[in-house]
Amino acid sequence: MQGKGKAPTKGIRRRGRSGRSVQKGSFEADPFDPRLITVKVNGVARTVSVEPRKLLVDFIRTQLFLTGTHVGCDTSNCGACTVLLNGSAVKSCTLFAVQADGSEITTIEGLAQDGKLHPVQEEFWRNHALQCGFCTPGMIMTTLSFLNQNPNPSEEEIKLGISGNLCRCTGYQNIIKAVQATASRLGNEPHKMH
Ligand code: FES
Ligand code: FES
Numbered sequence: 001m002q003g004k005g006k007a008p009t010k011g012i013r014r015r016g017r018s019g020r021s022v023q024k025g026s027f028e029a030d031p032f033d034p035r036l037i038t039v040k041v042n043g044v045a046r047t048v049s050v051e052p053r054k055l056l057v058d059f060i061r062t063q064l065f066l067t068g069t070h071v072g073c074d075t076s077n078c079g080a081c082t083v084l085l086n087g088s089a090v091k092s093c094t095l096f097a098v099q100a101d102g103s104e105i106t107t108i109e110g111l112a113q114d115g116k117l118h119p120v121q122e123e124f125w126r127n128h129a130l131q132c133g134f135c136t137p138g139m140i141m142t143t144l145s146f147l148n149q150n151p152n153p154s155e156e157e158i159k160l161g162i163s164g165n166l167c168r169c170t171g172y173q174n175i176i177k178a179v180q181a182t183a184s185r186l187g188n189e190p191h192k193m194h
Pocket of ligand 2 (some may be wrong): 169
């Protein structure tokens with residue numbers, strides 16, 4: 001007599017979250033099933049299960065709980081979500097987390113060391129380059145990436161370099177001053193991220 005235990009599953013078809021029928025035990029993967037990715041975040045290796053449709057910014061905020069990376073739009077315009085991916089600034093709302101598998105990510109939380117602000121953070125503070133601060137993490141990550149590529153920029157080059165980041169408060173003048181001050185402070189040295 002058949003017991004009340006778990007029904008045998010061999011050969012049974014189930015439905016994945018996509019609604020498609022998937023043969024149990026077959027090798028056909030449900031594209032909506034979570035996958036394991038390994039990333040190095042602010043110097044620490046993390047292996048995390050993530051849904052393939054999850055945006056990198058949502059992964060950073062809701063699974064790594066690094067909420068300094070902001071979401072300011074749904075059109076990839078504002079740059080508030082900017083992080084460094086293998087040292088280059090990216091808008092993390094434009095990538096899926098699975099695309100970062102095997103990469104190194106630096107967020108704003110990874111800059112200060114031993115309770116001491118990174119020089120770019122200090123210069124934003126000293127030059128009053130923020131008001132509400134919402135755009136600031138993205139602006140700082142963009143500045144770091146930009147100065148790594150162009151350590152001695154002109155004012156026009158700075159304007160172009162930060163043009164993918166919007167600030168609704170400051171009018172940009174003090175942000176430009178902060179980038180200039182960071183550039184003179186860091187000189188031509190490659191910048192340590194964390
Ligand atoms: Fe605005 Fe990413 S959240 S560009
Ligand atoms: Fe408020 Fe830039 S300081 S948006």
